[in-house]
Amino acid sequence: MSLTPKQRYLVEALGAMAVYMAVLPLAILAYKHYAPTAVWVRVLLAALPMLPLFYVMTAVIRLVRRQDELQQRIQFEGVAFGFAVTITFCFTWFFLQRFDVVPSIDLIWVAAIGLWAWAIGKLLAKRRYS
């Protein structure tokens, strides 16, 4: 049975996310249990959950390369929308922070907003062409 590009991506991404869900608590437990002082060990533990995420990133690139021209255009419009929203958010938050209106936040929120904006951008682009 041949899988569509989307199905292949889901298999790859879900597999990698399962590995991520297994590795993340292990890395946190190891850090809390051994409390390593060596920087390189802490870097190693912090980077461990990133390995499956790196695989997801390459899976996204493989997905886009396997897709046809309209699907690639939809991906591009989604990424463009997501990028614009994320940059706008970053600049707005940066100035609000500089004027002591909002507190400093973790960088992970930028990733979360980028991913959601990308997904919304893709939905909007999909609607345009259906």
Add this chain to the structure above:
Amino acid sequence: MKNRLKVLRAERDWTQQDLAERLGVSRQTVNAIEKGKYDPSLPVAFRIAGVFAQRIEEIFFPEDA
């Protein structure tokens, strides 16, 4: 750009999925082309012409034509 894709497909009793597989694109892409919401690239237009054994200008034509 307008096109006769839907008519040509119906004449052959093909579904959008049938045509998509012959063209090597997704069903959504065939649907978007048929509705005039997406103009295909030249390579895909040539593949469409090949599948229907017609010239490109017999399948695609400008809005004001």
